[in-house]
Amino acid sequence: MLTLATTTPGKPEIFASLQGEGASVGKPSTFVRLSRCNLACHWCDTAYTWRFSGDNRPHTDGLDFAREANQVKLEEAEVAQMVAALKPDRLVLTGGEPLLQGAALARMVEALKELRPEFHVEIETNGSVAPHPALDPLIDQFNVSPKLAHSGNPASLALIPERLAAYAADPRAYFKFVIAERSDIEEVLGLVAAHSILPSRVFLMPEGRDSATLRARARWLGDLCADHGFNFTDRLHIHLWGDTRGT
Numbered sequence: 001m002l003t004l005a006t007t008t009p010g011k012p013e014i015f016a017s018l019q020g021e022g023a024s025v026g027k028p029s030t031f032v033r034l035s036r037c038n039l040a041c042h043w044c045d046t047a048y049t050w051r052f053s054g055d056n057r058p059h060t061d062g063l064d065f066a067r068e069a070n071q072v073k074l075e076e077a078e079v080a081q082m083v084a085a086l087k088p089d090r091l092v093l094t095g096g097e098p099l100l101q102g103a104a105l106a107r108m109v110e111a112l113k114e115l116r117p118e119f120h121v122e123i124e125t126n127g128s129v130a131p132h133p134a135l136d137p138l139i140d141q142f143n144v145s146p147k148l149a150h151s152g153n154p155a156s157l158a159l160i161p162e163r164l165a166a167y168a169a170d171p172r173a174y175f176k177f178v179i180a181e182r183s184d185i186e187e188v189l190g191l192v193a194a195h196s197i198l199p200s201r202v203f204l205m206p207e208g209r210d211s212a213t214l215r216a217r218a219r220w221l222g223d224l225c226a227d228h229g230f231n232f233t234d235r236l237h238i239h240l241w242g243d244t245r246g247t
């Protein structure tokens with residue numbers, strides 16, 4: 001069974017959209033959003049996947065989501081059929097932290113490839129969880145977003161050296177750092193140097209859940225990317241559809 005996030009109670013968050021971030025931006029993709037996360041970024045734009053009533057992890061917006069209304073359990077084969085029925089031939093696994101359910105995801109992707117062997121499979125991960133051995137070979141692209149200090153997570157939980165080094169050595173992996181202040185670049189430069197991450201595999205992305213915030217940060221973040229030889233990524237879906245579940 002997979003535990004998925006929901007767009008509305010009982011409706012799994014499985015949707016066709018455009019990849020809004022990173023190396024595949026603009027490509028038609030089907031998203032499967034899983035529930036639960038091992039971290040607690042205070043600016044997380046999908047807190048409904050992990051911040052349930054009674055969850056005592058730190059947050060500032062006072063929102064508490066009912067677990068029942070925001071999660072639904074489905075068989076892997078059923079999820080695979082729902083993905084195969086949509087138009088795109090690219091899958092983006094996300095969440096929450098999807099690698100928390102690696103074994104079940106492997107079963108789902110295997111079922112999907114039986115139905116549509118042509119699928120390209122990406123996974124959005126916070127970089128702190130090891131891919132399950134059954135899932136790893138089924139992933140074509142890792143979009144790894146390690147959480148910097150401004151996320152509010154302790155580095156001991158968010159930045160696991162052997163995981164970052166493994167992704168740095170994996171040609172399928174891209175890094176995508178969320179940037180809130182100009183000074184965050186120092187932390188990125190430290191991680192890039194410490195783990196021999198290639199600048200060409202690094203994307204910097206503005207923190208923001210609305211166009212105005214993203215545009216304001218993009219103005220100076222673009223300069224930082226050019227200065228340091230990093231890629232810039234915007235958040236296309238936010239500009240197109242706002243901060244809306246299922247887009």
Ligand SMILES: C[S@@+](CC[C@H](N)C(=O)[O-])C[C@H]1O[C@@H](n2cnc3c(N)ncnc32)[C@H](O)[C@@H]1O
Nearest residue numbers: 043044045046095096097124125126145207208
């Ligand atoms: C919701 S997370 C799910 C996957 C995984 N937990 C992770 O963090 O990579 C998907 C992507 O959205 C980014 N994200 C979440 N909230 C954001 C915000 N307020 N501003 C910019 N990026 C955000 C994360 O950094 C990550 O790259």
Ligand SMILES: Nc1nc2[nH]cc(C(=O)O)c2c(=O)[nH]1
Nearest residue numbers: 017018019020094124237247
């Ligand atoms: N359109 C769209 N693109 C995305 N890329 C990464 C996303 C995520 O939440 O992991 C995401 C998302 O939520 N929507």
Ligand code: SF4
Nearest residue numbers: 037040041044096126
């Ligand atoms: S790791 Fe990803 S899903 Fe988890 S709190 Fe941070 S942004 Fe949200």
Ligand SMILES: [Mg+2]
Nearest residue numbers: 045046094247
């Ligand atoms: Mg998102």
